[in-house]
Every structure is written in C-alpha cells, then in structure tokens.
Amino acid sequence: MATDRDQLLQSAADFLGRRPNATLDEIAAAVGVSRATLHRYFAGKPALMAALDELAIAEMRAAIDSARLQEESAADALRRLVSACRPVAPYLCLLYSQSQELDADESMQGWAETDAAITALFERGQRAGEFRPDLSAAWLTEALYSLVAGAGWVIQVGRVAERDFDHMITELLLNGARS
Structure with a gap:
C-alpha cells in the first residue's frame, strides 16, 4: 500500500502508464489507498x-x-x-x-x-x-x-x-x- 506522497506518485505513474484515462477512483484503488487519501495529496487529476x-x-x-x-x-x-x-x-x-x-x-x-x-x-x-x-x-x-x-x-x-x-x-x- 502506497503511503507517502512520493510512493503515491510512483505508483500512480506506473498505473497511469498502463491506463492513462483512469479515474481518480481507479487510481486510488490501484495504488492501494482510498480516494480521500489520494485527494488529500492531490485535489484532482x-x-x-x-x-x-x-x-x-x-x-x-x-x-x-x-x-x-x-x-x-x-x-x-x-x-x-x-x-x-x-x-x-x-x-x-x-x-x-x-x-x-x-x-x-x-x-x-x-x-x-x-x-x-x-x-x-x-x-x-x-x-x-x-x-x-x-x-x-x-x-x-x-x-x-x-x-x-x-x-x-x-x-x-x-x-x-x-x-x-x-x-x-x-x-x-x-x-x-x-x-
């Protein structure tokens, strides 16, 4: 599970590299955090x-x-x-x-x-x-x-x-x- 900002970014980049049109919900699920956690770091895509x-x-x-x-x-x-x-x-x-x-x-x-x-x-x-x-x-x-x-x-x-x-x-x- 990604927990710090850099880990989130690296995990998100890896996932988005394969699924560039993913939603924030899909990105959050793929990196192992809730949408709220992802949103705490990044206000949107x-x-x-x-x-x-x-x-x-x-x-x-x-x-x-x-x-x-x-x-x-x-x-x-x-x-x-x-x-x-x-x-x-x-x-x-x-x-x-x-x-x-x-x-x-x-x-x-x-x-x-x-x-x-x-x-x-x-x-x-x-x-x-x-x-x-x-x-x-x-x-x-x-x-x-x-x-x-x-x-x-x-x-x-x-x-x-x-x-x-x-x-x-x-x-x-x-x-x-x-x-």
Missing part, C-alpha cells in the same frame, strides 16, 4: 499530473547531474545521459500521452533548465563534429525525450527488453536507422 510533471523534472535534473554532461566527449556524455534517463522513462511516456492535463506554460517553465542543459550538450557535440550539424540541437533534444518515452512504452508493454533501453536510444541517436 490535473493536480496529480502536475505533481508527476514536477517529479519528472526533478528526476531529469538528477539524471543530467549524474551524467556529467561537460566531461569527456559529447557522445560519451550522451550515453551516460541516456542511461541516467531510464528511471524517468515511465514519467515521460505518461506525460507525452497526457500533456492535455497540464498547464502548458507552467510545464514549459519547469522543463526550461533541463532543455537548456541537453540542448547545450548537443551544441557542444555539433561544434566538436560528433553530431550532425544539419539537425538543430533543439530538435535533437526533443528527439531524445521522444526516444526515452517511446522506449519506456515499448518496455512497459513487453515489446522489447529493458536491458536494451540504452542501446536502442543511443544507437538510433548516434547512428540513425541506416545499416
């Missing part, structure tokens, strides 16, 4: 989604910090970042599918620091000749988010193995789909 967005932002910031984006080559830093993003994948997957539940302006502000750090990594790689200069760093940043969310989804539904997370994303980003 929009508040729950905003809290999940905040948690995803905090976890992405931690991933960026642990990836040491300024060390070694940009490609090596990207590999570390992808690996550090694995725990955030379920949240990104959920947030992509439920973005209509969020205040877009507030969410964008929250993600601005994370976006800037990842965009700077791609720009550094482009200046060093490691990454393609014909694709904007902003696009590469969004592609990274999309690939992390997509990998989270296909792992969650059992279409690929979790152990392939890092390889799938880094290989596609660094080498494309060509053989």
Whole structure:
C-alpha cells in the first residue's frame, strides 16, 4: 500500500502508464489507498499530473547531474545521459500521452533548465563534429525525450527488453536507422 506522497506518485505513474484515462477512483484503488487519501495529496487529476510533471523534472535534473554532461566527449556524455534517463522513462511516456492535463506554460517553465542543459550538450557535440550539424540541437533534444518515452512504452508493454533501453536510444541517436 502506497503511503507517502512520493510512493503515491510512483505508483500512480506506473498505473497511469498502463491506463492513462483512469479515474481518480481507479487510481486510488490501484495504488492501494482510498480516494480521500489520494485527494488529500492531490485535489484532482490535473493536480496529480502536475505533481508527476514536477517529479519528472526533478528526476531529469538528477539524471543530467549524474551524467556529467561537460566531461569527456559529447557522445560519451550522451550515453551516460541516456542511461541516467531510464528511471524517468515511465514519467515521460505518461506525460507525452497526457500533456492535455497540464498547464502548458507552467510545464514549459519547469522543463526550461533541463532543455537548456541537453540542448547545450548537443551544441557542444555539433561544434566538436560528433553530431550532425544539419539537425538543430533543439530538435535533437526533443528527439531524445521522444526516444526515452517511446522506449519506456515499448518496455512497459513487453515489446522489447529493458536491458536494451540504452542501446536502442543511443544507437538510433548516434547512428540513425541506416545499416
């Protein structure tokens, strides 16, 4: 049974990742609390989604910090970042599918620091000749988010193995789909 706020958020994210249109009653039942308990933490589904967005932002910031984006080559830093993003994948997957539940302006502000750090990594790689200069760093940043969310989804539904997370994303980003 989920009892503290972070446990509730993690359990809710896991359940909503599989059932994004669930009601608060269904979410409460799935995480093992009463609707009143869930409501005590989150006034409604929009508040729950905003809290999940905040948690995803905090976890992405931690991933960026642990990836040491300024060390070694940009490609090596990207590999570390992808690996550090694995725990955030379920949240990104959920947030992509439920973005209509969020205040877009507030969410964008929250993600601005994370976006800037990842965009700077791609720009550094482009200046060093490691990454393609014909694709904007902003696009590469969004592609990274999309690939992390997509990998989270296909792992969650059992279409690929979790152990392939890092390889799938880094290989596609660094080498494309060509053989």
